Amino acid sequence: MIYHDLVIIGGGPAGLAAAVSAKDNGIDDILVIERDKEPGGILNQCIHNGFGLHTFGEELTGPEYAARFIDQVLSRGITCKKNTMAVDFSVEENRKVVTAMNREDGVFQISAGAVILAMGCRERPRGALNIPGFRPAGIYSAGTAQRLVNIEGLMPGREVVILGSGDIGLIMARRMTLEGAKVKVVAELMPYSGGLKRNIVQCLDDFNIPLKLSHTVIDIEGKKRVEAVTIAQVDENGRPVPGTEERYTCDTLLLSCGLIPENELSRSAGIHINSITSGPVVSDALETSADGVFACGNVLHVHDLVDYVSQEAAAAGKNAARFLRKNKTRHQEQIELVAENGVRYTVPSFLRPAEMDDTVTVRFRVDGVYRNHTITVCYDGRPAARRKRPVMAPGEMEQVILRREELALCPDLKRIAIRIEKA
Template sequence: MRADIVIVGGGPAGLAAAIAAAKENRNLDVLILERDSELGGILNQCIHNGFGLHTFNEELTGPEYADRFEQQLDGLNIRYMLNTMVLNVASGSVTAVNSSEGVFNVECSAIVLCMGCRERPRGALNIPGLRPAGVFTAGTAQRLVNIEGYMPGKEVVILGSGDIGLIMARRMTLEGAKVKAVCELMPYSGGLKRNIVQCLDDFDIPLLLSHTVIDIKGKERVTSVVIAEVDESLKPIPGSEQEIPCDTLLLSCGLIPENELSRACDVKINPATNGPVVNESFETSIPGIFACGNVLHVHDLVDYVSEESARAGRSAARYVASSKPNSGSEIQIKTGNGVRYTVPSFVRVEGLDSDLTIRFRSGNVYKNLYIDVLIDGNQKIHRRKQIITPGEMEQVILKKDDLSDCTGEILVQITEG
């Protein structure tokens, strides 16, 4: 089997990348390989609104947002194979399997990795206690309620304040469950401020910061959980224990980019994001292999996923059409005070067709701060903000002309005061 570009994953990132690649060069054959039975990825179970404000200037549900992209597939040279699991990725080929073709290889000129991310399960959290029924990740509970039509439980405690956990606190409440508390290990929430307000405050659901679950009780089914306050080193404080009767514990303790395929083909991984290191074109350390969406770094807005993925798709199409790869000099993007990571990690000015957008997350909560960007030690951006939190992605935009004479590095940092 042959395709010019293979897109691994048919979620929001894969759809945006495929459409952008096909529009960039309508002569290219683009193939999407999706392991689920339908396109759309996680959006299919996200029936709440809030999607599309940046992309379509209107508020959509997850399925509506996915449908807008699926409608664009018509008339473009894009094929897709569902119920197809990719087994291996290498430069110039992809190995996959499904029930109709068996194991097969696809020869290609470029690959875009769009595998998304998965939730951190209980086994990775080391929570003491028994193993009764009633412990779910928030995403699993979301699928059970929104797609399968099952209620996971009636009295709920949620550990972790990521966006999925916050949204499920509201969803479970609307379905008649009693959400006793949302516990967050860190002294700040991991979700968007709007979700804290709309999903917790509006329903009088308590958010307990600097708290964690230290025990799960129950033999056949969860009967209660024990929570405790934690100190600055995130260790439970003796004497702060509190037992909360419940029949369900939902875990919203972070998302992990699904990069098993990336690691298997020796793509360089950024330890801060657990995603590939990419340049301004979203090309990884292996020429011709691109990455975008939550497999690259976990996003809080799907609109940003679509924007970055479209860039990756266009870059893949240009890579296929080019007789030789872009080999311009690399400018490293360094992280300074308060910045955990940046995407991209480096930039080649020759690869830019417009201004450069750098997205990043902070490592803590900062108030009354400045976002500073220095090019070769010279300050280009000094932007004041009232507050910045790890749960909300930030971005800065650099003009291409400002980078043309850069010979050193770009530094992104947070300055307090």
């Protein structure tokens, strides 16, 4: 069995940034495993601009952003095994083994000193949405359509209805329009869009594409190919309201209905998964329930900005390097991090104050749209910090930064709660 100090599963934005950071923190023996023929992950099909404003101070397209990190990985001599799929991961008695396969090597096993999980996420498929109707050709997840158009150069259809107004759905509404398709409507189940305002204006308003909030698809017609889709308004419980049905003739239905972290490998290794994020439960070091196994990027929780993925992955790379130098995780006092009152989850889930960095970024999402509210941080029930926010929405990740020196002032601290309160 071959051995590498650090094995990174996934060569997308998270895996690449983690590899660069681990190398810069003194780890030389790194292997990145990537299932596609090129590294870069989902960035390669995101040809719109707006990536990298935080990291590089300019607006890049996805392939441009990916290329900057690919260059950093190559210039450091880090090995990336492409066209290689990790099919199993096991952790027993601190022995970490990744089973992978590709056309040249067949099936092979790699033993690792530390592992960074960077597998990204997957789109929620039709089967998970309970849409009635037939199962004809012409129903795609928005990301699949994006890959077909932008990478393969193929058009999925000519007359399009889109369900879901997340950013990928909005981006694809514009993309399909520019490529000559007619996008008839974007329907969104929720009373608000999960996408950025900029995308609503520049992808829908610019092209006069209607956005119908509190609407969903209630029927798909067509036996061989999609022929029509019926949408209807939904009430506050998400149930269709009779009499509000509208039928759109179309040949294509795109689904942009959420992303789910891809944790089959994590589960096969027995790593604890957070039921809200569907990603691993991690410490402030982004270390999972298995010692020496770290997670970052969309496999940990779904991000809206790649810049934050790169930051998080750099932290995971640095922490993996520190683990490899010590080769163990010390289990001591923990402070629990709790999401309360309007906060859906926090990443990380707990802190190890004795080992934490000077600052730890806690990322979280809220459960609805809040105007003029505060983010309140409570130490054992006592409000310790408040920050006013004019608006918060589920589509925009929020963060608070915890400082080690402040926590040191509260030696018996057991529980930090993050909550949303009226200003």
